[in-house]
Amino acid sequence: MTKEICKTCSKEFVIRDEDLVFYEQVKTVPPIYCPECRMARRLLFRNERILYKRPCDLCKKDMITLYSPESLYKVYCHDCWWSDDWNPKSFGRDYDFSKTFFEQYKKLQKEVPRLGLAAFKNIQSDYTNGSAENKDCYLIFASDYNEECLYSRLLQRDKQCVDCAFLHESELCYECIDCRKCFKCMFSEQCRDSSDLLFCYNMRNSQNCILSTNGRNASNSILNIKYTKEEFEKKKKEILKDYESIEKAKKEFVELKKNTIRKFTMQTKCHNVTGDYIHNCYDGVELFDTFDAKNCSYMKDTEKPIDSMDCNNYYYNPHFGYNIMGALEGSMLRNSAFVFYSNEVDYCDMCYNLANAIGCISIRKGNYMILNKEYEKESFDKLRTQIIAEMKKEKDYGQFFPPEIAPFAYNESLINDFYPLTKDEAIKRGYRWQEKTTGTYGKETIKNEDIPKSISGVDENILDEILVCSDCNKNYKIIRAELEFYKRINLPLPQKDFECRHNDRMKKRNGMKLYHRSCMKEGCTNEFETTYAPDRPEIIYCESCYQQEVY
Numbered sequence: 001m002t003k004e005i006c007k008t009c010s011k012e013f014v015i016r017d018e019d020l021v022f023y024e025q026v027k028t029v030p031p032i033y034c035p036e037c038r039m040a041r042r043l044l045f046r047n048e049r050i051l052y053k054r055p056c057d058l059c060k061k062d063m064i065t066l067y068s069p070e071s072l073y074k075v076y077c078h079d080c081w082w083s084d085d086w087n088p089k090s091f092g093r094d095y096d097f098s099k100t101f102f103e104q105y106k107k108l109q110k111e112v113p114r115l116g117l118a119a120f121k122n123i124q125s126d127y128t129n130g131s132a133e134n135k136d137c138y139l140i141f142a143s144d145y146n147e148e149c150l151y152s153r154l155l156q157r158d159k160q161c162v163d164c165a166f167l168h169e170s171e172l173c174y175e176c177i178d179c180r181k182c183f184k185c186m187f188s189e190q191c192r193d194s195s196d197l198l199f200c201y202n203m204r205n206s207q208n209c210i211l212s213t214n215g216r217n218a219s220n221s222i223l224n225i226k227y228t229k230e231e232f233e234k235k236k237k238e239i240l241k242d243y244e245s246i247e248k249a250k251k252e253f254v255e256l257k258k259n260t261i262r263k264f265t266m267q268t269k270c271h272n273v274t275g276d277y278i279h280n281c282y283d284g285v286e287l288f289d290t291f292d293a294k295n296c297s298y299m300k301d302t303e304k305p306i307d308s309m310d311c312n313n314y315y316y317n318p319h320f321g322y323n324i325m326g327a328l329e330g331s332m333l334r335n336s337a338f339v340f341y342s343n344e345v346d347y348c349d350m351c352y353n354l355a356n357a358i359g360c361i362s363i364r365k366g367n368y369m370i371l372n373k374e375y376e377k378e379s380f381d382k383l384r385t386q387i388i389a390e391m392k393k394e395k396d397y398g399q400f401f402p403p404e405i406a407p408f409a410y411n412e413s414l415i416n417d418f419y420p421l422t423k424d425e426a427i428k429r430g431y432r433w434q435e436k437t438t439g440t441y442g443k444e445t446i447k448n449e450d451i452p453k454s455i456s457g458v459d460e461n462i463l464d465e466i467l468v469c470s471d472c473n474k475n476y477k478i479i480r481a482e483l484e485f486y487k488r489i490n491l492p493l494p495q496k497d498f499e500c501r502h503n504d505r506m507k508k509r510n511g512m513k514l515y516h517r518s519c520m521k522e523g524c525t526n527e528f529e530t531t532y533a534p535d536r537p538e539i540i541y542c543e544s545c546y547q548q549e550v551y
């Protein structure tokens, strides 16, 4: 184990012996930035939710895209980008050793057209990104195989769910986070195999519960006390009566959760790992929102990765990946963004079926390529070795793209979700800031106080109104599918726009920082790494104390 000082934040960080073995395996050099600063660089490459309307630079038709109309890049719609009407290899150029790699890369970046949106095989779901195989969905992100879902992030195989995040195989849920196989649940967190839950936390195999926590096989429970079905229905009606009664229950739930015993991490079937929100992971540190990982560390939003480090949004069995934002399958992927079904690539962006490449953009199939130009194997190998030797001299090689290469501004990219900065702070640290993102202000046609407090008073005319967010004053609208959903489950209209609702939801989850703490059960001396900061009010137990208490 060695200790290093991060070249960005000047904090000390650790490089473990197994990290060094890994760097050798993927043919790279040890990092000069701490895990947090490495993650930040990658997040800057991901605009997940800020959508714009602008014309495609090829067919000139309007499209929904991640790039603002003022963006420096050429942007193509899905059909044009994939068409034979242009050739990304025509932008190929010779490598110039009198200039740095990133100078040349940046120039290429301004010329090669980019894919407007990362959305595939969706049906009637234009306003989604990082998405595939969705049907009739609206404003859902990083989500696959859903039907009729709205305003959500990270949904997998859900149906008719609205305002949810990290939700799997569920139906008719509203405002749920980290739930799996749930039906008709609302305002609930970390629940599984349950139905008709309202303001519940960490329930399993439970039905008809309100304001209950850590329940197993519970039914008709209110505040963890068993009632009759009639009493449950009465209480449910009372809470869902109108906007105010729901707001009151929200506050009650926050207090209830403070006094609830919690496991130090949301880990299931894991062995020898640290991190949170993880399942079936073996051997690694700092894993977040990761499933089925073997021998991986410093990962976020990944599924089935093997022998990889520092990867985000990395799916379908990729292995030997390092410093990656966005990949499907592939191996020996280094320092790249959105590289799909590719092998042995360095510093590539938005490429498919690419092998043996460095510094390529928007390639759809290629081999032995540098700056979008194709080579014979021998000359490629020679040139690649020379380029990497030069980059190593500048300490550029082995680190993810520097922030000035990022295609998005600070407040457009996911970095703003995890490490929020004000405009002034971001600019001071050298990041770009997007002045005009989407949306309007001051155009509302109805005030919040004039919105009916219960859904029974709302009719179709609301679809023509422009509402105003009670938090940020941004305008928003109610769409038909949404109104039908609220009517169906008897919910009042929201009084915040979808961005503020999303932010409120994300605040309920823990961050990606780990703290070394000990179990709070009296007499227990077990220690662990947890995302619960020491000053948090919750009661945090080790695995075995938690099992004794809850199972």
Ligand SMILES: [Zn+2]
Binding pocket: 006, 007, 008, 009, 010, 011, 033, 034, 035, 036, 037, 038
């Ligand atoms: Zn740092």
Ligand SMILES: [Zn+2]
Binding pocket: 056, 057, 058, 059, 060, 061, 076, 077, 078, 079, 080, 081
């Ligand atoms: Zn087009």
Ligand SMILES: [Zn+2]
Binding pocket: 469, 470, 471, 472, 473, 474, 496, 497, 499, 500, 501
């Ligand atoms: Zn807002």
Ligand SMILES: [Zn+2]
Binding pocket: 519, 520, 521, 524, 525, 526, 541, 542, 543, 544, 545, 546
């Ligand atoms: Zn304990």
